[in-house]
Amino acid sequence: MKSCKVLMPSGSLGAGINQESFDRGMAMKPDVIAADAGSTDSGPASLALGECKYSREMLEHDLGICVRAAMKAGIPFLVGSCGTSGTDSTLNKCAEIVEEVFKKEGFKGRIAKVYSQQDPEVLKKKWDEGKIHPLEGAPEITKEVFDECTNIVALMGAEPFIEALNNSANIVLCGRSTDTAIMAAVPLMKGCDVAAAWHAAKTAECGSQCTDGAGGDGVMIEVTEECFYVTPIQEGIHCTPYTVSAHLLYENSDPFRLTEPSGSILAKDAVYTQVDDYTVKVTGTKFEHAKQYTMKLEGASIAGYQNISLVGIADKKVMADPDTWMKNLSEYVVNYLNKMGISPDEYTFDFKAYGYNAVINGPRAEDTPPPREIGLLLTVTSDTQENATKIAKFFNPYLLHFPADFKDQLPSFAFPFSPVDIPKGPTYEFRLNHVVDVDDPLELVRFEYVDM
Amino acid sequence: MTKLKDVARYVKSKNAGPFWGTIEIYCYTNEDYEEIKSSKNISAKKVAELYDVEESMVKSFYVDNINVIKFSFPRRIPQGHKYENDMHFGQQYIILAETEL
Numbered sequence: 329m330k331s332c333k334v335l336m337p338s339g340s341l342g343a344g345i346n347q348e349s350f351d352r353g354m355a356m357k358p359d360v361i362a363a364d365a366g367s368t369d370s371g372p373a374s375l376a377l378g379e380c381k382y383s384r385e386m387l388e389h390d391l392g393i394c395v396r397a398a399m400k401a402g403i404p405f406l407v408g409s410c411g412t413s414g415t416d417s418t419l420n421k422c423a424e425i426v427e428e429v430f431k432k433e434g435f436k437g438r439i440a441k442v443y444s445q446q447d448p449e450v451l452k453k454k455w456d457e458g459k460i461h462p463l464e465g466a467p468e469i470t471k472e473v474f475d476e477c478t479n480i481v482a483l484m485g486a487e488p489f490i491e492a493l494n495n496s497a498n499i500v501l502c503g504r505s506t507d508t509a510i511m512a513a514v515p516l517m518k519g520c521d522v523a524a525a526w527h528a529a530k531t532a533e534c535g536s537q538c539t540d541g542a543g544g545d546g547v548m549i550e551v552t553e554e555c556f557y558v559t560p561i562q563e564g565i566h567c568t569p570y571t572v573s574a575h576l577l578y579e580n581s582d583p584f585r586l587t588e589p590s591g592s593i594l595a596k597d598a599v600y601t602q603v604d605d606y607t608v609k610v611t612g613t614k615f616e617h618a619k620q621y622t623m624k625l626e627g628a629s630i631a632g633y634q635n636i637s638l639v640g641i642a643d644k645k646v647m648a649d650p651d652t653w654m655k656n657l658s659e660y661v662v663n664y665l666n667k668m669g670i671s672p673d674e675y676t677f678d679f680k681a682y683g684y685n686a687v688i689n690g691p692r693a694e695d696t697p698p699p700r701e702i703g704l705l706l707t708v709t710s711d712t713q714e715n716a717t718k719i720a721k722f723f724n725p726y727l728l729h730f731p732a733d734f735k736d737q738l739p740s741f742a743f744p745f746s747p748v749d750i751p752k753g754p755t756y757e758f759r760l761n762h763v764v765d766v767d768d769p770l771e772l773v774r775f776e777y778v779d780m
Numbered sequence: 781m782t783k784l785k786d787v788a789r790y791v792k793s794k795n796a797g798p799f800w801g802t803i804e805i806y807c808y809t810n811e812d813y814e815e816i817k818s819s820k821n822i823s824a825k826k827v828a829e830l831y832d833v834e835e836s837m838v839k840s841f842y843v844d845n846i847n848v849i850k851f852s853f854p855r856r857i858p859q860g861h862k863y864e865n866d867m868h869f870g871q872q873y874i875i876l877a878e879t880e881l
Binding site: 368369370371372373463464465466467570573574577578579580581582583584626631632634676678680686687688689693707709755756757758761 | 794795796797798799800802804806832837839841843845846848850852854856858859860861862863864865866867868871872874875878
């Protein structure tokens, strides 16, 4: 019977690997270590900038632990979505760190760098051929979007990982890939059950989220020709049929159908069985092969420049009705800006009254008492930093003194900083929620090998 | 007047990719699950109203084996929009949790 054990060391590579749990995982004799190092979860900045959200030191720590363990055990180490966004630049940064570990330890072997950042010209051609399609809820786009994005990546499936391993790579560093592809790759390569491999990978993709513990450590999956097993690597926590089946709901819009580049995981009829105190066995998952292989595209661009200002307010009259006060202040400053020749077309702005309604937009219960104080965050956005900061400065005197009642003496609200206005730099936005048809899973993927 | 938060084991929200949000209602018992499921206020229609989306875009899932109700819908603004108020959509469950059954 074919089987394959995959060690998933932590929910997010770079966020910190717990050495003790990791060692317990290695003692279970995995066939491969597979780590997910990226996501769009933190927002568009990482992709737009091509920068990792973790510091180099954090990456060095986690990559170092995995590379040393894999090379000493003689098993491959796969990383997907290197450096948060999986752009070429963040993948190169991870590769630089891995090469340093090889040099320091005197390891001999092959490092594969598998890139999936896309050339806008290639995508424009795909667009003309009608091979780029919107997913549900996608923004409307035109062909210009491919040039407007600062970076575009395509999410790889399992095939590029397998290709690199077939070319004798010891360490496979991939650009943006689906979270699941990283963990499904070796079980699929070894001929384990396809549906079980994908469902196992989905279960493990956030580490211990599929357990009854929230420590953020990893899990071990074992895929066979007919099922998979999942067990925690952290001491004292458990997988149960409840925790494993509930994880399928996490962070996805459809819990019964999960789409991958090569097809869909159909989990509705999966059966979850407790095997021992820690381990759950899953059978009955199905996989529907797609007629057309597709790669999801992610793209981000700059959406303007911002200035932020923060003021604290405890004034009883403002607190009695913060909405009206904010509305009056807004109108007052917009009129003032108009008089100064700055038209509303040149900027937008937004107030967030922390302590009142900054986080939740919905209606408040009528019996909600006024807050004792609020932290009012003003954000101004314009086409340049200079303009955003200039416009924010017009707000400053009113953030300090704007009264709830003009018959009163001028209040002075509580600034925590001097200067008040803080140039925040660019703000970024996601521009794509689309897929591209490819003739071959490797068509939009580039390989480079480094022999150490 | 009973609110969802008084009956549910927990209610959670999270982004599901940059353009979607999702909310799950976990129940203690099948009885509670059926009670919530049958409430007219805990429905795609109500979710559409509370989260300012088209009702036709709200997907409802009833996961009977673990007593979970899940709603998924496009976010009013995409994640990381210039005036984002909740990057991970992790606090937005409160609106639904405070809804009367």
